[in-house]
Amino acid sequence: AHLVPGMFSPCGTMQAAGASYQWARDELAGEERQVAQRLNQSPYWLMDQEVGQSPPGARGLLYLPYLLGERSPRWNPLARGAFVGLSVSHTRADLLRAVLEGITLNLRVILEAFQAQGTAIEALRVIGGGARGTIWNQIMADVFGLPILRPILLEEATSMGAAVAGGVGVGLWKDFSQVDRMIQIDRETRPDPRRKRLYDHLYGVFNDVYASLDSAAIFAKLA
Numbered sequence: 091a092h093l094v095p096g097m098f099s100p101c102g103t104m105q106a107a108g109a110s111y112q113w114a115r116d117e118l119a120g121e122e123r124q125v126a127q128r129l130n131q132s133p134y135w136l137m138d139q140e141v142g143q144s145p146p147g148a149r150g151l152l153y154l155p156y157l158l159g160e161r162s163p164r165w166n167p168l169a170r171g172a173f174v175g176l177s178v179s180h181t182r183a184d185l186l187r188a189v190l191e192g193i194t195l196n197l198r199v200i201l202e203a204f205q206a207q208g209t210a211i212e213a214l215r216v217i218g219g220g221a222r223g224t225i226w227n228q229i230m231a232d233v234f235g236l237p238i239l240r241p242i243l244l245e246e247a248t249s250m251g252a253a254v255a256g257g258v259g260v261g262l263w264k265d266f267s268q269v270d271r272m273i274q275i276d277r278e279t280r281p282d283p284r285r286k287r288l289y290d291h292l293y294g295v296f297n298d299v300y301a302s303l304d305s306a307a308i309f310a311k312l313a
Contacts, residue, residue, distance in 0.1 A: 093255055094266050100209075102200035107193050108158040108220055114189045118182060137186055138223045146188040146232070146285050150174045152296055153192030154219070154303075162197075163203040164300075168309040174299050176181060179269050190226050194233045195289070201234060213237040215275075217247035228276070232285040233293070240277040277301045 092099040106113075111134070115123065119137050126133040156169035173188065194312065214236055220226060221244050231238045242251055250272060257263045303309060 100106055100204065102163070102203060103161045104200060105161050105240060106155055107197065108218070109233055110155040110157055110189055110193050110211060111220065114186055132136055133224065138225050140183045141187045141190060141225050142304040144181065144183040147288055147292055148184040148188040148191060149180060151188040151189040152292070155192045155196050162200060164199070166304065166309065168182055168313045169304070170309055170312060192230050196231050197292055198293060211236065213239050215239045215241060217241065217244050229277040231279045233289045235286050238279040240248050240276050241278045242274045265281060298310055
């Protein structure tokens, strides 16, 4: 049930989206973390600069983001992460881009589960620290084929929702429409048709790789 009376909030949960990029930060981006500390800068900002050095598709490298199994709609606790297509010519930039693309391709699986049930989605709002990355915003727009809307408040978005809930509860505001007056869009990122075609192809490969590993019981055998 949604907080607003009479409404419902359908959810699609990915198990290791932010956790995958955090893993990449900790295990693949040690140099960026050191430089970021000296510059008093976010290591993710430096990682994004490196991701920009790799072309869309990460030169044929795919990442399965199942570090903790997976939830909706795959519901597979045995699923595990993988890099597929890795060659000697791939760079750290390709690995980092593949991680972002793999997360986003898997989010498309969830998005299409909603669309298959008749949900019309015209644009997506993104919140949280990861939403600050302009490159990731563009990857999402191109993978989903939808505009990505980034509000001014990102890390504070959930706290704002809690504040509005409390404000309505104590009578400060009469209803939850107050939140619409508080949300302001800072940036809109639109899909590029050429990259959208590339990611449509990679999305098919991504799903084929998962299905192949799952149907052959590879995850179960490793477990």
